[in-house]
Amino acid sequence: MSQNLWAECLEYLKDEFPSQQFNTWLRPLQAETKENEICLYAPNKFVLDWVSEKYVDRIKELLKDLVDGQPPGLSLKIGTATSSSSNEAAQPSLKPTKQSKTDYDSRRQSAQGATQPSRSYNDSPDKKKRSVEVEGSIKHQSFLNSSFTFDTFVEGKSNQLARAASVQIAENPGSAYNPLFLYGGVGLGKTHLMHAVGNEIIKKNPKAKVVYLHSERFVADMVKALQLNAINEFKRFYRSVDALLIDDIQFFARKERSQEEFFHTFNALLEGGQQMILTCDRYPKEIDNMEERLKSRFGWGLTVMVEPPELETRVAILMKKAEQTNVRLNSESAFFIAQKIRSNVRELEGALKLVAANAHFTGQEITPAFIRECLKDLLALHEKQVSIDNIQRTVAEYYKIKVADLLSKRRTRSITRPRQVAMSLSKELTNHSLPEIGDAFGGRDHTTVLHACKKIVELQETDPSIREDYQNFLRTLTT
Numbered sequence: 424m425s426q427n428l429w430a431e432c433l434e435y436l437k438d439e440f441p442s443q444q445f446n447t448w449l450r451p452l453q454a455e456t457k458e459n460e461i462c463l464y465a466p467n468k469f470v471l472d473w474v475s476e477k478y479v480d481r482i483k484e485l486l487k488d489l490v491d492g493q494p495p496g497l498s499l500k501i502g503t504a505t506s507s508s509s510n511e512a513a514q515p516s517l518k519p520t521k522q523s524k525t526d527y528d529s530r531r532q533s534a535q536g537a538t539q540p541s542r543s544y545n546d547s548p549d550k551k552k553r554s555v556e557v558e559g560s561i562k563h564q565s566f567l568n569s570s571f572t573f574d575t576f577v578e579g580k581s582n583q584l585a586r587a588a589s590v591q592i593a594e595n596p597g598s599a600y601n602p603l604f605l606y607g608g609v610g611l612g613k614t615h616l617m618h619a620v621g622n623e624i625i626k627k628n629p630k631a632k633v634v635y636l637h638s639e640r641f642v643a644d645m646v647k648a649l650q651l652n653a654i655n656e657f658k659r660f661y662r663s664v665d666a667l668l669i670d671d672i673q674f675f676a677r678k679e680r681s682q683e684e685f686f687h688t689f690n691a692l693l694e695g696g697q698q699m700i701l702t703c704d705r706y707p708k709e710i711d712n713m714e715e716r717l718k719s720r721f722g723w724g725l726t727v728m729v730e731p732p733e734l735e736t737r738v739a740i741l742m743k744k745a746e747q748t749n750v751r752l753n754s755e756s757a758f759f760i761a762q763k764i765r766s767n768v769r770e771l772e773g774a775l776k777l778v779a780a781n782a783h784f785t786g787q788e789i790t791p792a793f794i795r796e797c798l799k800d801l802l803a804l805h806e807k808q809v810s811i812d813n814i815q816r817t818v819a820e821y822y823k824i825k826v827a828d829l830l831s832k833r834r835t836r837s838i839t840r841p842r843q844v845a846m847s848l849s850k851e852l853t854n855h856s857l858p859e860i861g862d863a864f865g866g867r868d869h870t871t872v873l874h875a876c877k878k879i880v881e882l883q884e885t886d887p888s889i890r891e892d893y894q895n896f897l898r899t900l901t902t
């Protein structure tokens with residue numbers, strides 16, 4: 424049987440399912456083929472159960488269609504494929520084996536013990552001083568924002584899966600999915616969820632050692648430890664935690680020494696059944712200048728995208744934030760802000776704060792008219808810059824084609840792709856409806872616009888250059 428059968432199968436699945444589903448459940452599967460049998464390895468039980476429930480029938484059908492004669496048998500297991508037919512890079516044998524609870528607890532205790540200065544660092548005053556310095560610096564940074572909890576996090580379609588996985592991890596750290604890799608654009612709640620897990624772990628077990636830090640801090644601490652000749656203390660500290668939460672790991676790019684150090688820390692924590700949560704602005708495989716072996720490990724647990732919230736979720740977030748800060752905001756006003764500010768939750772919060780401060784100082788009630796006045800500059804900037812016309816000009820100029828080409832009936836790839844990009848930007852950045860956008864692109868049907876939007880979302884997942892172009896357009900057009 425062809426060793427490429429699974430790769431072929433994946434090609435079909437990629438087209439059939441939305442990219443988030445594909446990336447979360449199907450892409451991490453690794454295949455091993457023996458005689459007339461194909462075994463799919465899932466990184467953990469959660470993925471295995473989900474694939475068995477939702478995708479196995481379709482995979483069987485595809486195998487039947489792709490093979491002449493008797494289709495291969497299909498089995499699903501947890502683990503890592505050893506043969507070359509895996510879709511991921513071949514991985515060494517270290518894998519996140521599930522441990523018994525006693526095993527996990529005893530390791531944890533010994534890890535915690537290792538961080539207590541009285542037991543670990545009593546060999547020489549100098550060494551003790553160094554380790555105190557290293558630990559002090561790290562502990563200072565490892566505080567968790569106590570307001571980032573599951574209670575204050577608004578669930579919506581865009582973050583449902585990420586939230587569900589985070590809740591499970593908080594209930595069962597170290598054994599549900601490890602690592603949890605959350606990725607997506609800025610200000611969409613990745614850090615919030617990560618802290619929510621940390622806060623929940625500590626709530627359940629106040630003695631748990633949960634360390635949160637930004638990846639740049641990890642690098643800075645490592646450099647400091649190297650300067651102080653205290654790299655062993657640094658290693659010991661990180662390997663002694665119950666949960667390690669690292670934000671924005673894309674900043675490890677190009678920092679080879681830090682990647683190397685993190686690689687060993689990662690392996691030690693995984694073997695010890697200690698939980699890791701990582702966030703990043705992109706899918707692991709798309710991080711440039713990062714070692715392959717690290718990227719591959721990032722995907723061993725569960726990789727979930729956090730997407731920009733849709734309108735209803737933006738409204739719900741605003742209402743929740745207003746409630747938390749005792750701001751009187753009715754749904755009409757929340758809706759008004761949510762319609763105008765679409766980019767991310769951080770910006771949404773910023774707009775609400777501005778409106779609330781104005782209402783507080785002037786004693787006025789918050790209404791859409793009042794909001795329009797308060798956010799005048801911000802909205803004028805958005806409205807002035809983001810018109811379909813402007814989008815078309817910017818996109819055409821960038822791809823060195825004419826605006827007339829975007830509006831024409833031409834269907835060559837060099838025109839259709841920029842046209843799809845421009846349509847998708849128009850949907851995302853303006854308040855125009857799909858039919859209006861279709862009209863503005865040479866009288867096209869609204870289904871064509873919808874198709875373009877879906878296509879661009881998918882392409883951003885699979886094609887880093889499109890993703891980069893698109894993100895650049897978003898930035899250029901909105902700032």
Ligand SMILES: Nc1ncnc2c1ncn2[C@@H]1O[C@H](COP(=O)(O)OP(=O)(O)OP(=O)(O)O)[C@@H](O)[C@H]1O
Binds near residue numbers: 576768
């Ligand atoms: N679903 C949500 N419910 C409530 N608040 C949210 C939600 N999503 C994001 N926020 C809020 O938006 C702000 C930005 O979120 P956060 O810092 O977690 O973003 P991020 O995805 O980590 O971004 P970055 O990559 O820039 O660090 C925070 O104040 C957070 O509480």
